[in-house]
Amino acid sequence: MTNKNTISRNSDLSGDEYQWGFTTDVETELAPKGLNTDIVKLISSKKDEPAWLLDWRIKAYENWEKLNKSEGEPDWAMINYPGIDYQDIYYYAAPKSSSNTPKSLDEVDPEMLETFEKLGIPLNEREKLAGVAVDAVFDSVSVATTMEDKLKELGIIFCSFSEAVKNHPDLVKKYLGSVVPFSDNFFAGLNSAVFSDGSFAYIPPGVRCPIELMTYFRINTEGSGQFERTLIVADKGSYVSYLEGCTAPFRKSHQLHAAVVELVALEDAEIKYSTIQNWFPGTPEGEGGVYNFVTKRGRAEKNAKISWTQVETGSAITWKYPSVILKGDNSVGEFYSVALTNNHQQADTGTKMIHLGKNTKSTIVSKGISAGKGNNTYRGQVQILPGAENAVNHTICDSLLVGDQCGAHTVPYIEVRNPTARLEHEASTSKVSEDKLFYLMSRGLSEEEAHHMIITGWSRDVIRELPFEFAVEASQLLKVSLEGAVG
Amino acid sequence: MLKVKNLCASVADVEDSDILKGVNIEVNPGEIHAIMGPNGSGKSTFSNVLMGRPDYEVTDGEINFNGEDIIELPADERSHKGMFLAFQYPVEIPGVRPWQFLKASLDAKSEYHGESKISVREFSKLFDEKVKSCGVNPELIKRSLNDGFSGGEKKRNEMLQLEILRPQLAILDETDSGLDVDALRIVADGVNSMRSPDRSFVIVTHYQRLLNYIKPDIVHILVDGKIVKTGNADLALDVEKNGYKDFQ
Numbered sequence: 001m002t003n004k005n006t007i008s009r010n011s012d013l014s015g016d017e018y019q020w021g022f023t024t025d026v027e028t029e030l031a032p033k034g035l036n037t038d039i040v041k042l043i044s045s046k047k048d049e050p051a052w053l054l055d056w057r058i059k060a061y062e063n064w065e066k067l068n069k070s071e072g073e074p075d076w077a078m079i080n081y082p083g084i085d086y087q088d089i090y091y092y093a094a095p096k097s098s099s100n101t102p103k104s105l106d107e108v109d110p111e112m113l114e115t116f117e118k119l120g121i122p123l124n125e126r127e128k129l130a131g132v133a134v135d136a137v138f139d140s141v142s143v144a145t146t147m148e149d150k151l152k153e154l155g156i157i158f159c160s161f162s163e164a165v166k167n168h169p170d171l172v173k174k175y176l177g178s179v180v181p182f183s184d185n186f187f188a189g190l191n192s193a194v195f196s197d198g199s200f201a202y203i204p205p206g207v208r209c210p211i212e213l214m215t216y217f218r219i220n221t222e223g224s225g226q227f228e229r230t231l232i233v234a235d236k237g238s239y240v241s242y243l244e245g246c247t248a249p250f251r252k253s254h255q256l257h258a259a260v261v262e263l264v265a266l267e268d269a270e271i272k273y274s275t276i277q278n279w280f281p282g283t284p285e286g287e288g289g290v291y292n293f294v295t296k297r298g299r300a301e302k303n304a305k306i307s308w309t310q311v312e313t314g315s316a317i318t319w320k321y322p323s324v325i326l327k328g329d330n331s332v333g334e335f336y337s338v339a340l341t342n343n344h345q346q347a348d349t350g351t352k353m354i355h356l357g358k359n360t361k362s363t364i365v366s367k368g369i370s371a372g373k374g375n376n377t378y379r380g381q382v383q384i385l386p387g388a389e390n391a392v393n394h395t396i397c398d399s400l401l402v403g404d405q406c407g408a409h410t411v412p413y414i415e416v417r418n419p420t421a422r423l424e425h426e427a428s429t430s431k432v433s434e435d436k437l438f439y440l441m442s443r444g445l446s447e448e449e450a451h452h453m454i455i456t457g458w459s460r461d462v463i464r465e466l467p468f469e470f471a472v473e474a475s476q477l478l479k480v481s482l483e484g485a486v487g
Numbered sequence: 488m489l490k491v492k493n494l495c496a497s498v499a500d501v502e503d504s505d506i507l508k509g510v511n512i513e514v515n516p517g518e519i520h521a522i523m524g525p526n527g528s529g530k531s532t533f534s535n536v537l538m539g540r541p542d543y544e545v546t547d548g549e550i551n552f553n554g555e556d557i558i559e560l561p562a563d564e565r566s567h568k569g570m571f572l573a574f575q576y577p578v579e580i581p582g583v584r585p586w587q588f589l590k591a592s593l594d595a596k597s598e599y600h601g602e603s604k605i606s607v608r609e610f611s612k613l614f615d616e617k618v619k620s621c622g623v624n625p626e627l628i629k630r631s632l633n634d635g636f637s638g639g640e641k642k643r644n645e646m647l648q649l650e651i652l653r654p655q656l657a658i659l660d661e662t663d664s665g666l667d668v669d670a671l672r673i674v675a676d677g678v679n680s681m682r683s684p685d686r687s688f689v690i691v692t693h694y695q696r697l698l699n700y701i702k703p704d705i706v707h708i709l710v711d712g713k714i715v716k717t718g719n720a721d722l723a724l725d726v727e728k729n730g731y732k733d734f735q
């Protein structure tokens with residue numbers, strides 16, 4: 001169950017512009033712009049971090065700095081943007097009023113709470129009854145976490161990353177960087193050096209997390225980057241479903257978001273990770289918008305299952321490949337994605353399924369919707385390594401074009417090093433046809449509704465993987481995001 | 488109810504593509520009209536032009552529905568005003584469930600008329616009832632709209648929509664073709680049960696067969712985009728005996 005307020009709020013949105021485009025006047029504490037060892041140290045000391053973590057950050061920074069000087073940002077993706085000036089970004093922005101972590105909601109800045117209200121995340125009793133534990137990351141500092149007590153009874157840990165570092169250092173130390181090492185890629189390296197907060201979840205052996213865990217991310221400070229870090233560990237035989245929502249206010253300048261998500265599913269465990277990404281996409285003319293460079297990866301041990309579901313409608317640029325390392329025998333990896341690009345948005349997204357164990361199985365369902373001048377690339381990699389006897393992959397990769405100024409591209413990489421592997425790949429490109437529109441309109445649906453119905457129907461195999469109420473929100477988001485592109 | 492005068496239509500944006508060349512027809516409340524004609528004579532074009540399909544351009548003439556000129560109205564508004572077209576070739580729409588689609592149709596109509604929407608429970612009841620009476624396979628209906636339906640299943644699904652939306656004027660474009668006798672009965676029973684003094688039907692058919700079950704008040708023969716003959720139900724029997732050659 002997710003929160004109903006979010007849904008009703010979104011469904012009566014009528015607007016023709018970005019709905020979440022408000023900023024909050026909370027006093028903000030900013031470290032100076034730019035990136036160097038001192039900033040990394042400052043971030044770490046602001047958070048009272050142990051020495052091992054500071055060490056790790058420094059190493060990550062040095063590695064990134066080397067990479068930045070030698071190769072710079074990766075350039076293989078089908079995206080165009082002017083170079084990012086990494087010295088012109090704030091790497092730490094904390095709402096001032098949270099310098100002392102609030103003990104209860106009463107202590108949370110009312111204006112901040114109002115922001116969450118607008119976002120549809122009321123952090124209150126009603127919310128708890130609705131069964132959602134929300135960990136809200138506002139700029140970079142986690143503000144309040146609900147439902148903690150109920151989860152505590154089951155031994156489930158769900159808290160901000162900073163709290164996890166303080167209260168569960170052994171777990172963090174054991175798993176941080178174990179799936180996405182800081183040397184993994186440019187943006188993961190940057191994140192490892194300067195991440196300021198994020199979420200942490202641990203599900204003990206055999207426990208089925210009774211509620212959906214949820215985090216809302218939001219970028220508020222102008223010119224600030226957001227670098228959150230999420231780590232989820234599902235211990236043996238446990239289960240958790242995790243939801244992540246993202247919004248950012250309307251800004252004329254670009255904002256950088258470089259997050260890292262690491263999932264660890266131990267033997268027989270299952271993690272279901274759902275994302276609705278609705279960062280500010282930029283104006284219809286292509287001004288502003290979030291640059292979203294995200295590294296998400298999970299490791300599945302024996303008999304474990306990791307499932308990524310994403311609905312990506314926001315950001316000026318999306319660069320994101322949620323992946324699964326199928327390490328254990330019989331492990332399962334899934335990726336369900338709808339990525340929509342409208343106006344000048346660009347998305348280069350997909351997944352990597354790396355089969356190491358025997359009888360491993362992966363499923364990829366990717367749906368790319370391009371409208372306006374949007375450019376949408378699916379980039380997927382399926383790797384079957386020599387030890388992966390009887391590995392199976394099934395890939396479905398569909399593109400839908402709305403209008404004739406947009407683009408859709410499919411870039412599959414397949415590497416098979418074990419002859420017993422079975423792979424299936426289906427791909428299609430289609431348009432919203434006049435026939436379908438007329439059929440629906442002749443039954444009384446407006447042109448816009450008809451488009452929406454065709455598009456959500458087309459995306460249904462992905463949307464139905466989302467928890468029910470999140471699915472309603474996703475469908476609404478597709479509608480709002482397409483406004484202006486149809487009719 | 489429906490007055491069509493000198494209706495001329497061509498394929499939009501294609502020169503010299505006239506298909507309808509001056510069609511005249513007047514349908515009064517409660518009447519059932521049959522339109523018969525050889526393949527390619529323009530029956531589907533006529534049906535689609537009545538419903539407002541944008542692929543066609545009306546080059547001359549009038550379409551008047553309940554006293555209103557509707558030529559400029561988009562299909563959704565024609566639907567709200569009470570028109571319905573059962574398609575000859577219903578299109579497949581993946582991922583859209585018939586239930587959801589029909590509920591949305593009814594809701595759109597209620598909204599247009601400022602009426603309150605039918606509740607989910609009430610609608611479900613109505614839907615299940617009609618699924619049964621139209622002989623629609625309940626398993627099929629859980630899938631996507633028309634997706635993977637056979638020709639006959641698609642036609643039954645059109646009847647289901649007709650019976651749920653209950654329009655004032657229903658145009659059935661060869662709903663009978665491709666149906667076995669049982670299915671034909673279902674179509675006929677549907678039409679006959681909905682028949683009322685304020686509801687009219689335009690039934691387009693290639694064969695006389697369906698008219699054994701539905702007795703039309705008036706029969707028109709459409710050849711090469713024009714109505715060449717109008718008569719009573721006996722005209723359909725003539726056609727069955729002699730074909731269309733006498734009219735060509």
Ligand SMILES: Nc1ncnc2c1ncn2[C@@H]1O[C@H](COP(=O)(O)OP(=O)(O)O)[C@@H](O)[C@H]1O
Nearest residue numbers: 498506524525526527528529530531532533542
């Ligand atoms: N969209 C279209 N584009 C081009 N030609 C068309 C189109 N629709 C119909 N036609 C042509 O118009 C004529 C009448 O077609 P149609 O109305 O489907 O006839 P019927 O339903 O009587 O068999 C045919 O010659 C057909 O090829």
Ligand SMILES: [Mg+2]
Nearest residue numbers: 530531575661
């Ligand atoms: Mg026809």
